[in-house]
Amino acid sequence: MNTFFLTTPIYYVNSHPHLGHAYTTIVADAMTRFQRLMGRDAIFITGTDEHGDKIVQAAEKAGQEVGAFSTVISAEFRALWPQLNTRPAAFIRTTDPEHKRLVQEFLHRVHAAGDIYFGEYSGHYCYGCERFYTDKELEGGLCPQHQVKPDFISEKNYFFRMSRHQEWLTRHIRDNPDFIQPERYRTEVLTLLDSGILDDLCISRPKTRLTWGIELPFDSRYVCYVWFDALLSYISAIGGVGSAGYERYWPQAQHLVAKDILKPHAIFWPTMLRAGGVPLYRRLNVHGYWLTRETKMSKSLGNIVTPLDMAARYGLDAFRYFLLREMHFGSDANFSEEGLVARLNADLANDLGNLFSRVLSMVSRYCAGAVPAPAGDTDLESALKDLALECLANFQALFDAYRFSQALESLWELVRALNKYVDSAAPWTLAKKGDAKRLGTVLYTLLECMRKTALHLWPVMPEKAEDMYRQLGLVFQADTVLLPREKESFGLLNAGLPLPAPVSLFPRVD
Ligand code: MSP
Numbered sequence: 001m002n003t004f005f006l007t008t009p010i011y012y013v014n015s016h017p018h019l020g021h022a023y024t025t026i027v028a029d030a031m032t033r034f035q036r037l038m039g040r041d042a043i044f045i046t047g048t049d050e051h052g053d054k055i056v057q058a059a060e061k062a063g064q065e066v067g068a069f070s071t072v073i074s075a076e077f078r079a080l081w082p083q084l085n086t087r088p089a090a091f092i093r094t095t096d097p098e099h100k101r102l103v104q105e106f107l108h109r110v111h112a113a114g115d116i117y118f119g120e121y122s123g124h125y126c127y128g129c130e131r132f133y134t135d136k137e138l139e140g141g142l143c144p145q146h147q148v149k150p151d152f153i154s155e156k157n158y159f160f161r162m163s164r165h166q167e168w169l170t171r172h173i174r175d176n177p178d179f180i181q182p183e184r185y186r187t188e189v190l191t192l193l194d195s196g197i198l199d200d201l202c203i204s205r206p207k208t209r210l211t212w213g214i215e216l217p218f219d220s221r222y223v224c225y226v227w228f229d230a231l232l233s234y235i236s237a238i239g240g241v242g243s244a245g246y247e248r249y250w251p252q253a254q255h256l257v258a259k260d261i262l263k264p265h266a267i268f269w270p271t272m273l274r275a276g277g278v279p280l281y282r283r284l285n286v287h288g289y290w291l292t293r294e295t296k297m298s299k300s301l302g303n304i305v306t307p308l309d310m311a312a313r314y315g316l317d318a319f320r321y322f323l324l325r326e327m328h329f330g331s332d333a334n335f336s337e338e339g340l341v342a343r344l345n346a347d348l349a350n351d352l353g354n355l356f357s358r359v360l361s362m363v364s365r366y367c368a369g370a371v372p373a374p375a376g377d378t379d380l381e382s383a384l385k386d387l388a389l390e391c392l393a394n395f396q397a398l399f400d401a402y403r404f405s406q407a408l409e410s411l412w413e414l415v416r417a418l419n420k421y422v423d424s425a426a427p428w429t430l431a432k433k434g435d436a437k438r439l440g441t442v443l444y445t446l447l448e449c450m451r452k453t454a455l456h457l458w459p460v461m462p463e464k465a466e467d468m469y470r471q472l473g474l475v476f477q478a479d480t481v482l483l484p485r486e487k488e489s490f491g492l493l494n495a496g497l498p499l500p501a502p503v504s505l506f507p508r509v510d
Helices: 019-037 053-061 066-083 097-112 162-175 183-194 226-230 244-252 259-275 307-314 316-326 337-366 379-400 404-425 427-433 436-457 462-471
Strands: 003-012 041-049 090-093 116-126 131-133 151-160 204-206 219-224 253-258 283-287 290-292
Touching: 003 019, 003 244, 019 041, 019 066, 019 253, 019 283, 019 290, 019 307, 019 316, 019 379, 041 066, 053 066, 066 090, 066 307, 097 116, 097 226, 097 259, 151 204, 151 219, 151 259, 162 183, 162 259, 183 259, 219 226, 226 259, 244 253, 253 259, 259 283, 307 316, 307 337, 316 337, 316 404, 316 462, 337 404, 337 427, 337 436, 337 462, 379 404, 379 436, 404 427, 404 436, 427 436, 436 462
Parallel strands: 003 041, 003 253, 041 090, 253 283
Antiparallel strands: 116 131, 116 151, 204 219
């Protein structure tokens, strides 16, 4: 089946949505739109992660009951996605009853298969990380992530026999270079696996310490560890194991995360799936951090960027474009408004916006506002068309490989070539000479290449691409357009099509 299925992390409800969350979800949306244009039945899903100590503490700090608190923040995430023009097919909350049922069924299955045991555990517990640290892992007695002293806790708990899965998992990652991407994260996971034995995973929390979680089906004195609960949301969101949604989408499952949660996705999750008798996901795609002033965004540092503010100030599509163009998928990137404005002016206002306004105003002036007919190419057109097909083929291959920045760079190679072509073919001279045939060829070639450009930009800038289509006299219909043929042939734009009066698509920002 020609399906594509992508997940974002389900975000913790202990903080408000910020640029980091927006980036991952926008990438998921852009990728899903791209796959739709490639002809696939493509969806992505998102949601919120609501159980565990961290959320309880955030609710206490806010002076609210934890359930009510989660509902409010979860609704903030849910409301944000359409405002960023991202369209998840499902929004899952880990407090949803269907999700709870799935987690309990899954725990039951793994327990029955003998992969869960009861044992004593003691260690340094960091509430921020929701995990135990060994002496070795602490830095000067402090949690390396949060720089706070963890509590020393000794208690009886349930453990998942993760260690038993080390060998086949290592082999699987070695044999499937695509399983974790980009390469550096695959290497990181392999190094981790090679560095020693995988520990068993503590998957319960006694209710004496935490009640805000899903009860273990085989011991009502305990709730489930938040990661064992959260990862399963990827399956409950599509209806649970064996459902129609599962049959349709799970075989093509891909995950999208930042590097902060590489280990749970690369190690906990595949071993859980194997233990529960569920086939592994296809691919894990890992991106870096957005930094502001060279440090990771965080509430305590006060360097949070709010996505809706940026969209309101510079336009949603310009913001989406910037995020995909600026970050090399896998590496960290710096967010600054100056950087955004610079790209907006250079790439959008100058290169793309000028191309559209120059060409459209010439068509309006010289061709009575209708698409002219082409009449035979010269070497200039042949060279331009070769370049266009090459750029579009590159764009498609790079985008498909999550290399968004390079994909857009490739598309801009075409945009810049089109601007140069305007200069060298000089339609104004042809108009003055009354060379209607050549003028028709030049302007038609430009309009057709602009249509192709707009189409390829739709995943990244849906509204602007639809505007561009309108400017070309067309109505954009995502479900009827297929990208593959666009890198092979020309001529889908019909001569004679009347065009509306040109408008400025990307005004400069000062
Ligand atoms: N709840 C877990 C995920 C469970 S998935 C089964 C969690 N939530 S989170 O709210 O902390 O979200 C982390 C994710 O948000 C990152 O993996 C990334 O997708 C996104 N980002 C949060 N801050 C980010 C940056 N500063 N930069 C890039 N992405 C960031 O972890």
